[in-house]
Amino acid sequence: MTLVFYKPYGVLTKFTDQEGRLTLAAYVDVPGVYPAGRLDQDSEGLLVLTDDGALQHRLSSPRYGKEKGYWAQVEREPNEEALAQLRRGLVLKDGPTLPAVVRRIEPPELPEREPPVRFRKTVPTAWIDLRIREGRNRQVRRMTAAVGFPTLRLVRYQVGPWTLEGLQPGEWRVVG
Numbered sequence: 001m002t003l004v005f006y007k008p009y010g011v012l013t014k015f016t017d018q019e020g021r022l023t024l025a026a027y028v029d030v031p032g033v034y035p036a037g038r039l040d041q042d043s044e045g046l047l048v049l050t051d052d053g054a055l056q057h058r059l060s061s062p063r064y065g066k067e068k069g070y071w072a073q074v075e076r077e078p079n080e081e082a083l084a085q086l087r088r089g090l091v092l093k094d095g096p097t098l099p100a101v102v103r104r105i106e107p108p109e110l111p112e113r114e115p116p117v118r119f120r121k122t123v124p125t126a127w128i129d130l131r132i133r134e135g136r137n138r139q140v141r142r143m144t145a146a147v148g149f150p151t152l153r154l155v156r157y158q159v160g161p162w163t164l165e166g167l168q169p170g171e172w173r174v175v176g
Contacts, residue, residue: 001033002050002176004162008169009113013038013047024049027170036060037068037135037159044113045070045156046164049172059160062134069131069158070140071108073117074149077126078104082147086130090146094136097143101131110155111169117152125152 005028007013013035015025024035024047033049036059050056058064089099105127117125126149130140141151157164162175 001030001174002048002052002055003028003030003033003172003174004159004164004167005047005049005172006164006167006169007039007044007047009044009115010041012041028172038137039156040138040141040154043141043154043156044169045154046159046162046167047156048159048162050176060135062136065133066160067131067133067158068135068156068160069129069163071105071110071155071157072128072130072140072144072151073107073125073153074128074144074151075123075125076149077124078128078144078147078149082149083128085147086143090143092136092139092142092146097136097139098132098134100143103129105129108155108157113153131158 010022012021012023015023017023028049032051036048036050036056039047048059059066083102086100086102089097107127140154144151
């Protein structure tokens, strides 16, 4: 069985936590499914859960190059040079990234986040659509920071063939 879940902000991508923090168990009561990949506690969006070990491996291993799409609200307005750097690939502390597909977008229609992203009158924000084929720890956040435009809100909207379409935070549906 495979399902897609809209992970809310503040939820850990695991079912148990020794420190009592909010986990997937508060939302998904399907036995035997496990996350295929991760989303940080402060990121939100699409998470695939499955009982199929081979599928889990294909989705999480960079070797298979499954595309993941993210909407990132970044601090300030990214210039063309910053976007070009993301498109070429960057060198991060853990090595070079593959080139990303990136473009500026209008703010996507998303539910309000709780707590909301901090607002600063003197610092504008912008949204980008960023697609990558790897998935290192906090990779999108590290990439946008490396080009001078830190991520304020990060929403994964796509993993392989699946998207968030039709889901609200905390909701899931079976896809296979």
